[in-house]
Amino acid sequence: MNTLTSRQLVPLPCGPVGVREYGTGRPVVLLHGLVANGLVWRHVVEALVDGAGGGIRCIAPDLALGSHTPAVPDADLTLPGLARTVVDLLDALGIEQAVLVGNGYGGDIAQVVAADHPERVEGLVLVATNAFDSDPWPVKVLSRLVSLPGAGMLQSLAIGLKPVQRLPITYGGATKRPIPAGIMAEYLRPLRSDPMVRKDFRRFLDGLSPAFLAQCSPRLAGYDRPALVVWPREERYFPAEGAPRLARTLPQGTLEFVDDSYAWVPEDNPVPLVGLLSEFLGRVEGAGQPCSTTLD
Structure with missing residues (x-):
């Protein structure tokens, strides 16, 4: 069963x-990575909500x-613009605070939200993400490729081929x-x-800069709420040293x-x-964060 098949458009x-x-x-709130959407969380959402017996809104x-x-x-x-989108979404849904979970570039966005709007984030989870000044080589290569004239259509066709989908750059x-x-x-x-x-995709890639997180990640030292960094031992995109550094920077990380x-x-x-x-x-609840997180 796919628990995330229903989708609504929220005006922002x-x-x-x-x-x-x-x-x-x-x-x-679960934030996905590059060239993906909310469906990446389908298995997590079902098991998390059903396993908790309710009480969680993913x-x-x-x-x-x-x-x-x-x-x-x-x-x-x-990244700051997309972080603003997340805050605007909370406003539109009438949510005062939420636990924020980000994977890949979704984790980059989550860091900016927590640094710029800590009052809106009652818990922060970062799963295999950029941090500080990291700048993954596959994304740099991809950025150069999509900037070539006519590249967008060609690449959109090529990515439909299974061998292309399994390349390290994809x-x-x-x-x-x-x-x-x-x-x-x-x-x-x-x-x-x-x-x-x-x-839109080309604009996002064009706007990427390690300078955003070079400024933002250290500011997570001021985010004094429950935080968790999750790192795959076989991760190949994001620098491994970012994981312990993030955990050390976050006061409750x-x-x-x-x-x-x-x-x-x-x-x-x-x-x-x-x-x-x-x-x-459980940590978030035990930390005494408010259980009611919906705006009146």
């Missing part, structure tokens, strides 16, 4: 954003990272195992079918490792991640 200042939800209770937005629809041509797609570097065909189709459809989405996974832990090996998230949500 940046444009409409697709959102998938499951469960009721404490809001947990919210998985489709951020403008290449697998979103519709396009948002007027949106600020820098999904083969993010997941150990092939992604199910139906989910892969959902990830790729917007990029392959909508030239405006391709323009802890570091946990998972096996048998590359960067996209929710796609590759969700079971240990669900366990870690369940324990973490």
